Amino acid sequence: MYLNDLEETVVLIAAVFIIIAFIVKTYKDIKETIAEEKQKLYEKNKNEEKVKNLIEYIETKSTLIKSIVKAKKILEKQKKK
Structure with missing residues (x-):
């Protein structure tokens, strides 16, 4: 059977349209995937920044607690004298 x-x-035309x-x-799909990866990278960087801030906060709080403990020890020594 010939066409x-x-x-x-x-x-x-149908074949060209399908291609x-x-x-x-x-x-x-590629454009959507790239956008998703950019969003993930942005969120990752944002979360890393939050973690850095929390670590800095905890370190500051730890330093403050250590200085308070040290001050209490000094006060206790002075009270004993």
């Missing part, structure tokens, strides 16, 4: 010229043209649709879909 006439009109049928061949229709098949060719173009596949390329567009692939492009959109």
